[in-house]
Amino acid sequence: MQHNWKTIIEPFKIKSVEPLGITTREDRLRVLEAAHYNLFNIKAEKVLIDLLTDSGTGAMSAAQWGGIMTGDESYAGARSYYNFEREIKGLTGFDEVIPVHQGRAAEKILFGVIGGKGKYIISNSHFDTTRANVEYSGAQAMDFPAKGALDFDKPAPFKGNADIAAMEKFIREKGAKNIPLCVMTVTNNSLGGQPVSMENLKGVQALCLKYGIPLFLDCARFAENAYFIKLREKGYAQRPVREIAEKMFELADGAWMSAKKDALVNMGGFLAMNNKDWSAKARQMLILTEGFSTYGGLAGRDLEAIAIGLREVLDENYLHYRIRSAAYLGEGLLKHGVPIINPPGGHGVYVNARKFLPHIGPGQFPAQSLACALYLEGGIRGVEIGSLMFGRRDAGGNFLPAAMELVRLAMPRRVYTQSHIDYVIEVFGWLAKNKKGIKGLQVMEAPAILPHFSAKLKPVK
Ligand code: F0G
Numbered sequence: 001m002q003h004n005w006k007t008i009i010e011p012f013k014i015k016s017v018e019p020l021g022i023t024t025r026e027d028r029l030r031v032l033e034a035a036h037y038n039l040f041n042i043k044a045e046k047v048l049i050d051l052l053t054d055s056g057t058g059a060m061s062a063a064q065w066g067g068i069m070t071g072d073e074s075y076a077g078a079r080s081y082y083n084f085e086r087e088i089k090g091l092t093g094f095d096e097v098i099p100v101h102q103g104r105a106a107e108k109i110l111f112g113v114i115g116g117k118g119k120y121i122i123s124n125s126h127f128d129t130t131r132a133n134v135e136y137s138g139a140q141a142m143d144f145p146a147k148g149a150l151d152f153d154k155p156a157p158f159k160g161n162a163d164i165a166a167m168e169k170f171i172r173e174k175g176a177k178n179i180p181l182c183v184m185t186v187t188n189n190s191l192g193g194q195p196v197s198m199e200n201l202k203g204v205q206a207l208c209l210k211y212g213i214p215l216f217l218d219c220a221r222f223a224e225n226a227y228f229i230k231l232r233e234k235g236y237a238q239r240p241v242r243e244i245a246e247k248m249f250e251l252a253d254g255a256w257m258s259a260k261k262d263a264l265v266n267m268g269g270f271l272a273m274n275n276k277d278w279s280a281k282a283r284q285m286l287i288l289t290e291g292f293s294t295y296g297g298l299a300g301r302d303l304e305a306i307a308i309g310l311r312e313v314l315d316e317n318y319l320h321y322r323i324r325s326a327a328y329l330g331e332g333l334l335k336h337g338v339p340i341i342n343p344p345g346g347h348g349v350y351v352n353a354r355k356f357l358p359h360i361g362p363g364q365f366p367a368q369s370l371a372c373a374l375y376l377e378g379g380i381r382g383v384e385i386g387s388l389m390f391g392r393r394d395a396g397g398n399f400l401p402a403a404m405e406l407v408r409l410a411m412p413r414r415v416y417t418q419s420h421i422d423y424v425i426e427v428f429g430w431l432a433k434n435k436k437g438i439k440g441l442q443v444m445e446a447p448a449i450l451p452h453f454s455a456k457l458k459p460v461k
Contacts, residue, residue: 008324010417011317015062021045021379028376036456037372037441039381048379049420051409054347055220056102056260056267058413061312064264064305071301076292080300080307084270087307091242092249094272096279100290101297103220103258106271107133109285110216110256113278114180115139122170122213123183124162124204125149125190128389130183130218139180142170146200149191150404152352155342157232160188160225161200164207176211185218186225186248190385193221193326193345195228198236198247205251214275217255222248223262224346227319242314254278261347264309264413268302318414322346325421326411332425336432347410353386354405357438362387362401364440364460370431371407373438378427382407388443389452399443399451 023031023046035041044050050057060068072079085097100106107130115121115137126134126141134141146161148154162184171179184204187195208215219225226245230236236244249255254273259265273279283293290297298306312318323346330344339352353360353367360366367386374380383389386405393399409424431438439459446455 008321008328008418010414011315011321012061012414020049021047023048023379025376028379032372032376036444037368037458038452038455039371039375039383040453042375042381046379047375047381049416049424050381051348051411051424052381052383054261054410054412055258056265057415058260058264058266059415060264060266060305061308061414063312064308067304067308068301071299071304073300075295077294078300078303080303081294083307084303087310088270088272091246091310092255092272093246094249094254094274096273096276098271098279098282098286098293099296099298099303100256100269100271100286102260102267102269103218103256104129104133105290105297106256106258106269108136109282109289110181110271110278111137111139112285113281118178120170120174120179121181121183122167122179123185123218124160124196125185125188126183127185127189127218127220130185143190144170145188145191149188149194152192152341152350152355152404153339157228157343158195158197158200159192159341160186160194160196162196162204164200164203167204168207171207171211171213176213179211179213182208182213182215183218184215184252185220187221187228187346189220189347192341192350193224193347194341194343195225195232195346197233198229198244199233201248201251214253215251216273217248217252218257219249219255220258220261221346222255222257223313223319224323226314227316227323228346231323241316241319245314259306259309261413262310262313263306264313265302265305268298268306270296270306322413325418328418329409329411329421329424332421333428336425336429338428338432341406349409350385351382351407351409352405353407356432357435359436360438360440362405363399364442365399365405365457366440367405367407368457369438369441372441373431374407374427377431378424380409380424380427382409384452388446388455388457391446391451399446 117138119139131141259268339355341350353370387402390402
């Protein structure tokens with residue numbers, strides 16, 4: 001007889017541990033004041049549960065640490081590079097594999113090759129660094145999220161999808177020759193870590209074929225996306241996740257990846273494609289800024305760990321635990337009446353701070369205020385995605401309210417256990433009861449570029 005146990009357990013045992021930063025509320029108040037209410041300025045050792053990002057913060061497996069020891073550090077033609085290349089070719093089917101030190105390096109190189117003034121890059125949603133690199137090249141980054149993606153309260157299975165009709169309208173307006181690339185970000189990080197369906201990917205592919213526009217995946221979280229397809233899309237329940245992932249890549253002409261997410265490593269990335277002209281130009285840029293084409297800014301051991309991580313991440317027991325733990329956090333918050341982007345994403349939960357804290361006005365950074373309260377009361381660090389991060393300002397330098405005020409609770413991979421998550425839920429329960437006491441913030445000083453990293457704030461009187 002097959003038991004159907006309900007408890008979802010972490011599908012690993014722990015071989016190596018690191019102490020958490022345990023502090024008192026008084027400590028944290030001092031830390032917060034010294035950091036000017038900016039959580040980027042806090043030493044990590046003063047954080048208890050760090051949900052700032054899921055990028056590069058995961059735990060590697062014993063097999064990956066083994067790979068670290070056997071990594072080949074040859075400058076050119078290292079064995080580890082060929083392991084890396086073989087793994088990526090096997091998964092994605094792309095012939096040209098270019099290692100880079102992280103995702104944004106791939107973006108800088110790619111848009112250096114294909115971007116430029118007068119061009120447009122179209123996407124379901126560009127991640128911030130993607131947008132910044134597109135714009136740095138002189139091109140414009142245009143987002144076409146699916147209808148309903150911004151209706152945070154209403155669950156839907158594939159809120160990461162692109163609005164294909166809106167994309168087509170734009171292509172006709174601007175002319176396909178001015179659009180060198182379409183990018184599908186899987187999962188869609190900017191809008192809640194929501195997945196893209198295979199049907200939508202196929203639709204985008206058909207659109208791109210019709211207009212002769214190459215399609216790339218920004219595949220930082222491709223395995224989480226593939227698992228959501230297995231769970232939620234008709235016809236995929238019986239398919240192995242690896243096969244679904246391969247199918248996703250088959251629909252595209254290329255991809256880039258921040259390996260710091262679904263390759264389960266602390267540093268690394270790649271750019272891969274079939275276009276020989278683009279890849280030759282990209283390798284020239286690579287040698288200029290990252291390193292020789294068989295290491296691209298990484299150590300041989302990093303390449304080895306990525307090759308192993310790309311296999312491990314497609315283990316369905318791992319993915320089941322991964323997606324289930326984000327859902328568990330989301331469900332826990334909803335039970336306390338905390339509004340989130342519903343359903344929870346693949347790599348974490350996004351709290352709708354504007355809705356949670358209606359007493360904090362739009363000019364008083366509700367999401368940053370919530371992120372600070374979460375740290376003060378519970379030692380938990382999330383990240384603001386709101387007026388401070390978007391950083392739009394009027395002529396007088398005053399911040400303008402953003403379209404959304406979110407706090408992202410991103411979950412590092414294989415790092416925290418269910419009791420850590422229970423603790424986060426408990427802290428939110430307390431905050432929900434005592435939220436009237438959370439005060440808004442005002443900016444004292446902030447730089448012009450990327451203000452959220454170094455802005456100084458204080459509570460409003
Ligand atoms: N694309 C997506 C979808 C990302 O989420 C990120 C990074 C990048 C590209 C850039 O990769 O950091 O390796 O240079 N996201 C991190 C985050 C920073 O916290 O969501 P990178």
